[in-house]
Amino acid sequence: MTSTPEASLRRHTKAGMFMHWFNAACWLFLLCTGLGLIDNPELRPFGPGYPAALRGLFGGGGNLLLAHWLAALLWLAVWAGFIVFYLTRHVIPFLRQVAAIQVRRDLEWMLKKQIQMMLGYRLMAVLVKPLGWDGSLPEQEYYNAGQKLAAQGIIAGALVLVATGLLMLASKYLLGPGWASLVQWSITIHYLAALFTTVLLLVHVYMAAISREERPAFISMFTGKVPADYAKHHHKLWYDQAAGGDA
């Protein structure tokens, strides 16, 4: 079966696409307001101007904190709803796909993909051909190895952010002084977890929005569909399953 250029496969549902963009908006807002909440002479990742400007914009540090909390609670509530309503349709299949690591194949993919990204296809063809590698990557499923690892990292980061964030929220409205040490660790870990997920999201944003090769994947987050050609090349195992089932 050869696919025509117009042939496409459905990759995302409407609910999935909504969650993606809702998530993106929330993370961006929470990252910006969260960084503005850090204001200490010895820290200030962006100097004193950034927290001051943001506090001016929101009408004081207290309001900035409130906006951060309300956005976080909205994000959490929508996620809770999504998880409940789409547990079998989305959440469990997603987690299965994300967890489906095959060590040998995925390690090889990660290694070769890095070399390919660094050298580019043309240079790589010249350099690695003599070593007996034709430049192709191991076939991948619905998610490739990089996507799976990034997803696992972001899920772990999100869980840590939620736990530490709730502890800080509780400190103001619920907890007694006995929790001080845990709350203090929460502050530090919340910041570190936010930076950790930011690292993964930088790679994600590069891959999706900047890299030309992945442009069809970016567009699919609006249309829900990817060209069959793209699926065949990037997610062969998923393509065989999806297209094979349709044909």
Place this chain on the structure above:
Amino acid sequence: MAVKLGMVIDAASCIDCKGCQAACKVANQVPDGHWRNWIKRGDEEKAALDRQGLRFQPGNCMQCDKPTCVAACPTGATYKEAKDGVVRIDRELCIGCGQCLAACPYQARYRHPQLRVADKCDFCAERRAAGLQPACVDTCPTKARVFGDLNDPDSPAGRLLRGKASVQVVNQQSNTDPNLYYLGDPGPADWPVQAKMPTPWQFWKSLGGPALEALVGLTGLGVIAMYGRQLILGDHDQPPEHASGHPEGGDHDQHA
């Protein structure tokens, strides 16, 4: 010169009547079991041998010039007011994490049990806004506490500070340059503790923060480098499969 509010205190005048403590509690609605100010009691054995008698040392938050509490606050909820040097707490922003409590060598702070925020003396900000003196100063029957702008040589406190020998009560390991000055012998001087910075806070500043900030920076640089490479190579660099069937290599140039 900027206004620098402080107190000049004569420990020899204090009679330990607790008037300042009671007035403060009422004026600032300080909850049960907590105090915003204090009177430290001298050594009675030493006093018995000493013709000067027993010393009482009134005190409160010293509105330090190098405040370790401000250094321990992640959000700036505790900050030093630029206009008068008073160390204030933004109750809306404070989440009561308690990092500032251990960081104060004078243990001048407590966590408000109902509001769950840090609390301490702010020289009666509300009374000052209404043109009044701090409650403890107003109520002191022997005028042991004198309040004012230490930078103004004509204020009551400024005059005393310039006219007489005075000392600060500090812990040598944590000299925060406090703005409470004591005339002559202040009485007990060995009670301030060493300022403690919480372990997670130290970890953030020394290791965790810099490491992850470097990682974010390196990743950002990597993304910029990849984008630059893409701009230079343009659309030429395509995976071989996109040439579908054709031998890869020279034929890519046809798209140029």
